[in-house]
Amino acid sequence: MAFVNYPRQEIPLPAKGSFIALSLFMALLLNLVPLKGIGLSLWPDFLALVVLYWCINQPQRAGISMAFGMGLLMDIGEASALGQHALAYSIMAFAALMFQRRLSVFGLLNQAPQIGLILLTGQLVILLAGLLTGSHFPGWNFFLISVIGMLLWPVVSSLLRLPQRPRSDSDAG
Amino acid sequence: MLTRLIFFVVLSLVLMAIDTRFKYLAEIRQAFSTVIYPLQKLANVPSTVYERVSEFFPSHSLVEENDHLKQQHLADSGQLQRLMALEAENAQLRKLLQAAQRIEGQAAMAEILHIPRDPFNRKVMLDKGSQSGIQSGQVVVDDAGVVGQITRIYPWMSEVTLITDKDHSVPVQVVRNGLRSVVSGTGKEGALELRYVAVNTDIQEGDLLATSGIDGVYPPGLPVAVVAKIERNSTYVFARVTCAPVAGAGHNRQLLILSLLTPVVEVPAEVLEIKPEKKKREKSGIR
Numbered sequence: 001m002a003f004v005n006y007p008r009q010e011i012p013l014p015a016k017g018s019f020i021a022l023s024l025f026m027a028l029l030l031n032l033v034p035l036k037g038i039g040l041s042l043w044p045d046f047l048a049l050v051v052l053y054w055c056i057n058q059p060q061r062a063g064i065s066m067a068f069g070m071g072l073l074m075d076i077g078e079a080s081a082l083g084q085h086a087l088a089y090s091i092m093a094f095a096a097l098m099f100q101r102r103l104s105v106f107g108l109l110n111q112a113p114q115i116g117l118i119l120l121t122g123q124l125v126i127l128l129a130g131l132l133t134g135s136h137f138p139g140w141n142f143f144l145i146s147v148i149g150m151l152l153w154p155v156v157s158s159l160l161r162l163p164q165r166p167r168s169d170s171d172a173g
Numbered sequence: 174m175l176t177r178l179i180f181f182v183v184l185s186l187v188l189m190a191i192d193t194r195f196k197y198l199a200e201i202r203q204a205f206s207t208v209i210y211p212l213q214k215l216a217n218v219p220s221t222v223y224e225r226v227s228e229f230f231p232s233h234s235l236v237e238e239n240d241h242l243k244q245q246h247l248a249d250s251g252q253l254q255r256l257m258a259l260e261a262e263n264a265q266l267r268k269l270l271q272a273a274q275r276i277e278g279q280a281a282m283a284e285i286l287h288i289p290r291d292p293f294n295r296k297v298m299l300d301k302g303s304q305s306g307i308q309s310g311q312v313v314v315d316d317a318g319v320v321g322q323i324t325r326i327y328p329w330m331s332e333v334t335l336i337t338d339k340d341h342s343v344p345v346q347v348v349r350n351g352l353r354s355v356v357s358g359t360g361k362e363g364a365l366e367l368r369y370v371a372v373n374t375d376i377q378e379g380d381l382l383a384t385s386g387i388d389g390v391y392p393p394g395l396p397v398a399v400v401a402k403i404e405r406n407s408t409y410v411f412a413r414v415t416c417a418p419v420a421g422a423g424h425n426r427q428l429l430i431l432s433l434l435t436p437v438v439e440v441p442a443e444v445l446e447i448k449p450e451k452k453k454r455e456k457s458g459i460r
Contacts (some may be wrong), residue, residue, distance in 0.1 A: 025212075029212055030216075031179065032212055032213050032214065033216045034220060034286070034287050040288065041284070048382070058178050059264075064174070064178055068181045068184070068326065073205060073209060076205040076206055076357065077209045078291065079291065079294065081186030081189045081192050081298045082188045082192040083184075083185035083189035084189060086181070090178060090185065091182070098174075102208070133189075133293065135292075135337070138292035
């Protein structure tokens with residue numbers, strides 16, 4: 001019996017812990033790049049993308065606690081209220097873990113809109129936290145970050161997938 | 174998984190409440206900042222390298238700039254000589270009047286390390302901290318005027334709250350007629366406002382606001398903002414006065430940190446004992 005309709009999927013190798021740490025480090029570095037003006041409002045949240053990637057693809061290694069820790073680091077780096085990013089990242093990680101099985105069925109391009117929704121949820125949480133501490137609404141282009149993050153998702157996740165490629169296809173039928 | 178989420182959500186809500194209301198988490202921030210600081214330095218490397226490389230290649234503009242600077246220097250040195258004479262005269266007169274001698278301001282130069290993306294607060298990070306003798310409450314200026322005030326100190330960096338931050342106010346006076354007021358940030362970039370200005374106050378568009386110095390934190394006479402728009406509506410008691418800051422962290426990378434002024438009036442010890450919190454807030458200029 002041939003499984004004709006079964007999607008051809010590569011089963012990725014388990015990621016090394018050091019690679020996960022390195023990717024998080026690089027993403028944090030990218031988030032801290034000094035920018036001004038228009039670049040600042042368009043620069044996506046790379047750390048959120050990488051955290052989401054690991055939650056979806058390695059749910060046994062990454063989880064809410066990792067997201068929370070990364071959020072705290074972002075709070076210090078961004079000089080915002082301690083816990084603001086941590087809250088958003090925890091909720092985003094939770095959403096990613098909830099839909100993990102569903103998401104991993106889709107291809108990278110089809111995953112992107114759903115990732116965009118998760119990123120938007122995170123930004124809404126940050127917005128709510130900001131409004132509760134008495135800030136003004138920062139304007140609609142605040143949400144552009146999510147849109148750009150969504151567009152970048154296929155690129156980021158295919159980059160992160162590279163080291164987990166199975167070594168050879170010699171014994172594949 | 175849900176319990177874990179609830180745990181972390183509650184934890185971050187508690188952290189946020191403690192951080193924004195009570196400011197107890199300075200130590201935790203310090204510990205984390207030692208992790209973040211090398212990262213920020215590293216993230217700055219590409220732009221620093223670019224600047225150094227472009228400095229290395231002399232260009233036509235450099236010659237022009239040099240000429241311009243030479244002329245500027247000549248003009249300035251003339252003025253400086255006058256200033257020195259005036260300062261000597263002023264000191265003499267002050268001695269005669271037995272007035273408190275104003276201390277000369279010391280300043281430290283610092284570079285902007287990072288501009289946070291958080292749209293809810295207007296802050297920048299500078300690359301000097303407690304290791305360079307920076308203290309909380311010091312005033313930060315650029316070549317045009319007041320930029321903000323140092324609000325948090327880390328070992329190697331410090332956080333500046335810009336005057337446009339929603340929680341920041343600066344006591345100012347209108348240069349034209351000496352009218353005193355307090356200019357507050359709005360949380361938006363490039364916008365400040367004068368609150369509680371009566372409709373019939375003598376204030377015009379284009380008026381320059383400079384620090385009044387009556388708070389004992391900001392040295393007097395530093396330019397802060399220019400009045401951009403005034404809306405007078407006689408149905409309201411107060412006019413809406415919008416101002417544009419003259420300085421800005423967006424213009425240049427280097428900023429000056431001025432030293433703290435000695436308080437004009439000593440605070441009695443009893444007051445310190447009774448309300449330590451209130452006194453601290455007044456000194457730092459943050460409501």
